[in-house]
Amino acid sequence: MSRIMRKFLYVIAAVLAVSAGAYAQGYSVTYPREYGKWQDALLAGNGTTGIMVFGDPQHETVVFTGRQFNFPGIKPREFADVPQDTIMLIKRYCAEGRFQEANYLAVRSAQWSDGGEGGRHPGFALEIDMPATGDITGYSRSTDYNTGEIKVQWTDAQGDWMRRAFVSRVDDVAVMEIVAPRHGVLDCSLDLALLEDMHFPAGMGVSHNTASGYTGIDINYPAPADNSGYCGGIKVYASDGVVDMRGDTIDVKGASSLLVVAMTEKYNDRPSYFSGSIKSRLESVAPDYCTLMSRHAPLHSDIMTRVTLDLGASPRERAMSNEELLGLQKRSATIVPALVERLFTAGRYHFLASGNGLTPPDLLGIWTGDCNVGWGGYYHLDANLNLQVSGGNVGAMPEVMEGYFNLNEAWYDDFRTNARKLLGCRGLLACGNTPGLSSGLMASINTFYPYHYATGEEAWLLYPFWEHYLVTRDKEFLRTRLYPVLKEMGDFYEDYLKYRDEDGYFVFAGSISPENQPSNLKVSLLNNSAFDVAGARFIMSSLIKASDILGEDASCREHWRDMLASLPPYRINGDGAIKEWGWPGLDDSYNHRHSSHLMMVWPYREVSEFTAPEYYEAARNALKMRDRHPYENAGHGLLHGALIAAGLHDAGSLGDKLVRLAGSDFYYTGLATSHYPDFGVFCTDVCHALPGIIIEMLVGSDEETIDLLPALAEGLDKGSISGVLTRCGVTVRKLSWNRAASHAEVTLNAVTDCNIKVRCGSDVREVKLNKNKEKKLVFTI
Secondary structure (H helix, E strand, C coil), X not given: CCHHHHHHHHHHHHHHHHHCCHHHEEEECCCCCCHHHHHHCEEEECCCEEEEECCCCCEEEEEEEECCCECCCCCCCECCCCCHHHHHHHHHHHHCCCHHHHHHHHHHHHCCECCCCCCECCCEEEEEECCCCCCCEEEEEEEECCCCEEEEEEEECCEEEEEXXXXXXXXXXXXEEEECCCCCCEEEEEEEXXXXXXXXXXXXXXXXXXXXXXXXXXXXXXXXXXCCEEEEEEEEEEECCEEEEECCEEEEEEECEEEEEEEEEEECCHXXXXXHHHHHHHHCCCCCHHHHHHHHHHHHHHHHXXXXXXXXXXXXXXXXXXXXXXXXXXCCCCCCHXXXXXXXXXXXXXXXXXXXXXXXXXXXXXXXXXXXXXXHHCEECCCHHHHHCCCCCCCCCHHHHHHHHHHHHHHHHHHHHHHHHHHCCCCCCCCCEECECCECCCCCEXXXXXXXXXXCHHHHHHHHHHHHHHHHCCHHHHHHHHHHHHHHHHHHHHHHCCEECCCCCEECEEECCCCCCCCCCCCCCEECEHHHHHHHHHHHXXXXXXXXXXXXXXXXXXXXXXXXXXXXXXXXXXXXCECCECCCCCCCCCCCCCCHHHCCCCCCCCCCCCCCHHHHHHHHHHHHHHHCCCHHHCHHHHHHHHHHHHHCCCHHHHHHHHHHHHHCCCECCCCCEEEECCCEEECCHHHHHHHHHHHHHHEEECCCEEEECCCCCCCCCEEEEECEECCCCEEEEEEEEECCCCEEEEEEEECCCEEEEEEECCEEEEEEECECCCEEEEEEC
């Protein structure tokens, strides 16, 4: 391709980027100057392959990561087939309030031992070295969220340089191009390597294979798992230059531009693996950056632009770098609109880049530069994964949510094993945490956390399935992918709930509130955690609704209704707050990162000021009691608390949490995030869940009502959001508001004829919608 044509395409791309809005891009004026700052890299991916681009003009590092890059396991997780009489004794101890004895017996009888795949690890690094040609000025690096393209630009004595990269959702390759100045030349060397600062264990086997314009790396794990490993390769194409091989290094001299196409792959049987397959597959890819981008960008852009946010930020603030906006937020007591716009779009981008139809993001998204990752980088199922997907359905990203559904379905057989062996029940019992597709067997069972009694976990995992049905009204999905599992869970509760209290309500004899204990009793295995009760209420009510919608199993509904009516009510403590454990003598422990006792507000939306005013007020009080403490500075604690605040119309609580998340160094300069403030432990919970919080702040919904601006944070005085899907099967084409003008208006479109309620503040209206016919409503705010 000629320089003139290439320049023309760059101009067109720039015009399109500007027309999409400055907040569709994030840019940074710094880059990590040492490998230990890999968390500041710019990220791209397609859910299978990820790249982390550091952005050093002369000594670039690009770390390749992969969804399957976990250390191999030697044996599976193992646990006993607990005898039925032991299970019943544990329940009896709990029912009698002998919690210490029950906790001890539950842990000892499980005989759990660790196993399965190990933690996540990086793949390898591509290092690109270029000679210095004068001082560097005009440096910037950016991510175009609507195309998935990372760009690094600078100027030196030769002129203006550009390096850009993306990971294709269509061709499943990473693509990079380096373009020299108009009158300059490109000289560089390219190597693939494992770096010391990646902290791989001793015994990793590394070999290289090369051919003209190609270098590959083959890595196998230490013995006894040395038959398994992974590999990668790059194929380069130079324009107007010469490509030579120097051992495993590719040298390029005198080029006007360079195209690099890369691929990674995991293998489990080294003798049958042929590493040459990567080379041949790369050679089959079109050797042209613009062609490959034109295949990828429309698909990526279509997903990204379905939901858009405009908070009326000033052009000056929208033009600020990531570093400037984050610094501005630190100096502001209220949320900075331009920053929220960017974090919203960046969060949706990172969520999409680390998920696909096979799997959703894990604790790290899909990225890590180090083998020493927090909590294995696993999928954690009692808050983290659940929060990461909070904006997936309402944010119109079914491509990633399909990965969530697929991953859960891959766990079902192991979840059935957990339920049968550990609790003597039919149905499913979720496992606490898991490395991914390979296993859903029960995670660590220990004295502090007898995971196998957190029975509400599977309900939380199933809620997004129900939510998907609500936003799409897809009865086939409901019939084939959710209803059968709801029935199994009905069987689970029928087997599990064996005791009743003096009022005839079931007792959850053996019940966990994730990772918390009462302030007056340091034991975890107790009775009637609000977490487990809310999960059962969601399962049984959804089972009854689904049966009615599908016209199936009518004869079972009366029995299911009886079970639902027999579930224990939520209890209210002396502070007027929802009790975390609805059992006498168990005092609440407010200083904690989890808000598991408020699941009835979010995600289940069981409690509102209209449906259950007493519980609604008790939930508001419970949130206030949590808010007196810092949520142990855990990002997921603030995230869940913010989502609950949206459901409770507490704009102050939600706004305070947004300010903390955006202004306390949870965000790195590339707008990925950490688990704790002050850049404490790389983790994508915050960046992935924040779009869900913004949506719930602006457009709440349940099965019958759309709630406009339920918890609008201070500082967000005007703006609009478009494309949100609601749980009553209605799309918010556009919601706009202006506090100064006391004005809000919304345009709605329904997937089917329906009658709903639309609420904005105290104004609640009955609205009739016809299928695919838009309706506009105006409110005074």
